[in-house]
Amino acid sequence: xxxxxxxxxxxKAVAATLLxxxxxxxxxxxxAASFFSLHEFSMxxxxxxxxxxSPIHYIRAITESPLLxxxxxxxxxxxxxxxxxxxxAILAAFAVAFFDFKGKRVLFFLIIGTMMLPPDALIIxxxxxxxxxxxxxSYLGIMSVYLLGPVQLFMLRQSFKTIPRTxxxxxxxxxxxxxxxxxxxxxxLSRPVVLALSLHSFVTLWNTYLWPLLVTNxxxxxxxxxxxxxxxxxxxxxxxxxxxxxxxxxxxxILLLLVLRKKIVAGIQSGIMxx
Numbered sequence: 001x002x003x004x005x006x007x008x009x010x011x012k013a014v015a016a017t018l019l020x021x022x023x024x025x026x027x028x029x030x031x032a033a034s035f036f037s038l039h040e041f042s043m044x045x046x047x048x049x050x051x052x053x054s055p056i057h058y059i060r061a062i063t064e065s066p067l068l069x070x071x072x073x074x075x076x077x078x079x080x081x082x083x084x085x086x087x088x089a090i091l092a093a094f095a096v097a098f099f100d101f102k103g104k105r106v107l108f109f110l111i112i113g114t115m116m117l118p119p120d121a122l123i124i125x126x127x128x129x130x131x132x133x134x135x136x137x138s139y140l141g142i143m144s145v146y147l148l149g150p151v152q153l154f155m156l157r158q159s160f161k162t163i164p165r166t167x168x169x170x171x172x173x174x175x176x177x178x179x180x181x182x183x184x185x186x187x188x189l190s191r192p193v194v195l196a197l198s199l200h201s202f203v204t205l206w207n208t209y210l211w212p213l214l215v216t217n218x219x220x221x222x223x224x225x226x227x228x229x230x231x232x233x234x235x236x237x238x239x240x241x242x243x244x245x246x247x248x249x250x251x252x253x254i255l256l257l258l259v260l261r262k263k264i265v266a267g268i269q270s271g272i273m274x275x
Contacts, residue, residue: 027250027254029048030243030246030247030250031243031247032048032049032050033050033239033240033243034057034058034240034243034244034246034247035050035052035053035054035057035240036050036239036240036243037050037051037052037240038238038240041238041239041240056240057240057241057243057244058244058247058248060240060241060244061241061242061244061245061248064241065227065245066219066220066227067224067227067228067245067248069220069227070222070223070224070226070227070228071224071248071249073139073221073222073223073224073227074205074206074223074224074225075252076139077139077142077143077205077206077212077223078202078203078205078206079202080139080143081142081143081146081147081201081205082198082201082202082205084143084147085146085147085148085149085152085201086149086152086194086197086198086201088147088148088149089148089149089152089153089156089197090156090182090187090194091182092111092153092157093152093153093156093157093159093160094156094160094178094182094186096108096153096157097157097160097161097163098160098165098168098178108157111148111150111153112150112153112154114148114150115150115151119145122145123210123211123214126144126145126211127214127215130144130145130215135215136215136216136217137215137216137217137218137221138221141215141216142211142212142215142216142221142223143205145211146201146204146205146208149197149201151197151200152197152200152201155193155197156190156193156194156197159190159193160186160190163185163186163189163190167181167185168181168185171184171185195260196260199256199257199260202253202256203253203256206224206225206252206253207225207253208223208225209225209226212225212226213226224245224249225249228242228245228246228249
């Protein structure tokens with residue numbers, strides 16, 4: 001029995017290692033290729049390790065295009081969009097979890113039901129709406145379709161419902177308002193879930209491509225996902241600046257993941273337990 005269990009654990013470890021390699025290898029190759037010379041891109045078999053670590057491609061990526069402006073646009077959209085999105089989700093989830101009002105279930109399920117709508121089916125109507133309000137080529141126009149997060153609302157509502165209502169009754173007896181109860185009790189108890197959902201929202205907004213492409217025309221308003229296509233070199237193997245720009249583009253997500261990895265695991269576990 002123990003032997004078969006050890007074999008099963010060993011096979012799981014091997015499978016997890018192979019899966020991890022499949023996930024990590026594209027990231028590694030992107031970073032390594034950002035240091036390849038023009039000759040190394042044309043070599044066969046392809047190289048996996050650069051012969052030098054010259055930062056020339058990073059310098060070219062920054063100087064030959066407004067890459068820093070693109071990253072700044074993405075940072076504004078992702079950061080501000082995440083703050084607004086999480087604020088709306090937190091307040092809505094708090095109302096659904098702790099308040100009783102007419103039509104609460106219907107409203108909640110209508111919002112959750114929007115998760116079943118394919119985004120591509122709404123993109124034309126969303127663009128027409130944003131255009132009517134004059135929000136083309138604006139940060140608000142880029143963020144507008146992401147400000148309501150049904151996934152965040154659902155997960156936060158599930159997390160808030162694990163907090164006993166007696167806590168709210170005791171807090172109200174002590175003179176604590178609803179907002180004070182939210183910030184002093186509910187959010188600290190739900191911190192892992194809030195952090196995990198915030199990171200998910202930030203990465204989602206940072207990596208979005210199609211909507212910013214449609215709603216921005218001015219080059220200075222392009223996000224990094226869209227603007228990085230301006231680094232293409234037609235009929236050339238000079239891919240170094242592109243890989244350097246991609247490396248810079250994925251760095252914020254990787255750094256956030258490394259810094260908040262324990263909180264993310266705790267948030268995922270909390271989501272599983274409350275789900």
